[in-house]
Structures are given as C-alpha cells and as structure tokens.
Amino acid sequence: MNKFSILLLLFLISANYSFSQKVKFQIFSPKELKGRKAVLLTREKGFAAIVHSIKLNSDIFNLDIDNDLVPDLYQLHVSQIKGSLFFFLEQGTQIRLDTNDVTKSTVTNSRSTLEWQAFERNIQKPSDDRIRSYALGEKQARKDRNADSLNFWIEKQALEKEDLVKKTGAFILENPASYVSLYLLKINWYALQDKGLFEKLDQSLTGHKTYIYLKEKNKKIAERQPVKVLNKLQ
Structure with a gap:
C-alpha cells in the first residue's frame, strides 16, 4: 500500500467517524x-x-x-x-x-418523544378532532343543500387550521431548544416562515441537518426582503 492509499484510507475512516x-x-x-x-x-x-x-x-x-x-x-x-x-x-x-x-x-x-407526545396530546389531536367534527357538519350541509350551513362549517375549518398554526408557533417559541420545535418548523415552514421563529431557535440545534436546511430557506427569505422594501418605496 503506497503513501497515497494510506492517506486516503485514513481520510475515509476519519470522515466516517466524524459524520456518522x-x-x-x-x-x-x-x-x-x-x-x-x-x-x-x-x-x-x-x-x-x-x-x-x-x-x-x-x-x-x-x-x-x-x-x-x-x-x-x-x-x-x-x-x-x-x-x-x-x-x-x-x-x-x-x-x-x-x-x-x-x-x-x-x-x-427520550426527552424529544415526551415533548412530541405533549404536542400531539395538547395541540394536534384536539385540533384534528375539531376538524373532523367540522368536516362532518360540512358533509351534512352539502347533503341538505344548505348554503348558509355549508359556509359556516367551511369557515370553522379554515379558522381551526389558522389556530393550529398559531399554537404550533407558540409551542416553538416556548420550546426553542427542542428538536420537536425544529421538526415542526420544517414541516410547517410555508405557514410559519415569516414569523421570525427560526431566529428564536436555540444554538444547540445548529448542528442538525434540519437546522442547516432551514437556515438556507431563511437566508433566501432575507435576501428577498430588500426587494420588497424597494417595491414599497417605488
């Protein structure tokens, strides 16, 4: 084995140790x-x-x-x-x-699992239950061809979805060092991207791939901000 092969082997071993x-x-x-x-x-x-x-x-x-x-x-x-x-x-x-x-x-x-279960139990499941109830109301209104009732149940679902986004954002703010918060921000990014939540995340999360992914997404938003300001001035 020549010197180059030895160096390459050492690099691969160290890379595997460093990244996995x-x-x-x-x-x-x-x-x-x-x-x-x-x-x-x-x-x-x-x-x-x-x-x-x-x-x-x-x-x-x-x-x-x-x-x-x-x-x-x-x-x-x-x-x-x-x-x-x-x-x-x-x-x-x-x-x-x-x-x-x-x-x-x-x-x-598993601390993260406990936090996840708390979110599911206190926020996600109650919201899902209400959405299912409102969807049944919508279904019945369509069956009865009742326009007022139909609009009522559709609006209830829309408001519930907005409320879930707000409560999810509040959970993230209350748990900035949680990997659950990091996960929730990723899967709800398009609903929460303009809330300034990424900047609130704890620095202990910076090494996670999801944090790095969101950092790039957040960077693109920041790069677009001057354009928005310029458009307003014009």
Missing part, C-alpha cells in the same frame, strides 16, 4: 417475537424517508446514522402486529412493545 455515529437504542419484546422483522423509517411530509430494517433478535440495537440526523421523528412497524409507533429516535431511547398494537407501545429515555 452508532445510535444505541433498545426494543424490549417477549420471546415469541424474537426474530420478527421490524422497520424504522423517518416521517416527514414531502421528504424522502430514511429506512432501517432490523430483526428483533436482541433488545439492543445500534444503527449507523449521520450525526446531524438525530434526534428525528421515526415510525416503527413490526411484522404481523397492527399499528405503528411514532417516536423521536435518539441515543438511549427505550421502547417496550405492545404485542397487540404497536401504537400502544411505550417509549422512555
């Missing part, structure tokens, strides 16, 4: 599930999923994941068991599988 890590987490499952296949995949609207396939041969798993990709929202599927579990994968996460419904599995040792 072993994310260690645990999935506790009963003996009857040993050997069962499971799939972990990222869940972000409009973005390609990162997929990891594993077998439940042991309780401890180590995944090679880029340093800037965790914590992040993942979805867990287990073969031959209904449901799926949404959780934030990070170092040390522990999952206790429900053998009847993966959705009912419990997640511990």
Whole structure:
C-alpha cells in the first residue's frame, strides 16, 4: 500500500467517524417475537424517508446514522402486529412493545418523544378532532343543500387550521431548544416562515441537518426582503 492509499484510507475512516455515529437504542419484546422483522423509517411530509430494517433478535440495537440526523421523528412497524409507533429516535431511547398494537407501545429515555407526545396530546389531536367534527357538519350541509350551513362549517375549518398554526408557533417559541420545535418548523415552514421563529431557535440545534436546511430557506427569505422594501418605496 503506497503513501497515497494510506492517506486516503485514513481520510475515509476519519470522515466516517466524524459524520456518522452508532445510535444505541433498545426494543424490549417477549420471546415469541424474537426474530420478527421490524422497520424504522423517518416521517416527514414531502421528504424522502430514511429506512432501517432490523430483526428483533436482541433488545439492543445500534444503527449507523449521520450525526446531524438525530434526534428525528421515526415510525416503527413490526411484522404481523397492527399499528405503528411514532417516536423521536435518539441515543438511549427505550421502547417496550405492545404485542397487540404497536401504537400502544411505550417509549422512555427520550426527552424529544415526551415533548412530541405533549404536542400531539395538547395541540394536534384536539385540533384534528375539531376538524373532523367540522368536516362532518360540512358533509351534512352539502347533503341538505344548505348554503348558509355549508359556509359556516367551511369557515370553522379554515379558522381551526389558522389556530393550529398559531399554537404550533407558540409551542416553538416556548420550546426553542427542542428538536420537536425544529421538526415542526420544517414541516410547517410555508405557514410559519415569516414569523421570525427560526431566529428564536436555540444554538444547540445548529448542528442538525434540519437546522442547516432551514437556515438556507431563511437566508433566501432575507435576501428577498430588500426587494420588497424597494417595491414599497417605488
């Protein structure tokens, strides 16, 4: 092996060490599930999923994941068991599988998952429930051909969606160091991009790929600002 080959090998090793890590987490499952296949995949609207396939041969798993990709929202599927579990994968996460419904599995040792569950429980789910109720009202109004009622239910849905955006923005402001806030800002970017929320994020998030992605998006908005000001002056 010549000098160039040695240097190249050292570079590749150091690059792999610098940009990826072993994310260690645990999935506790009963003996009857040993050997069962499971799939972990990222869940972000409009973005390609990162997929990891594993077998439940042991309780401890180590995944090679880029340093800037965790914590992040993942979805867990287990073969031959209904449901799926949404959780934030990070170092040390522990999952206790429900053998009847993966959705009912419990997640511990994950601060981001606790924050995500709080957002879902207190903000997202109540809003979804109201939207479904208003949609039923709209459906009935269409069936009855009642224009006034139809407009009422359509407006209720529009107002609810606006309220959800406001509450999501408030959550981000109240939790600036949360990776959940970073995730929420990304998936709601077009609704929240002009609220100045990116600048409020804590500096501890700067190494995450999502932060870098949003930084570029925010930079483009800032570059357009002088044009808007100039147009107003003209």
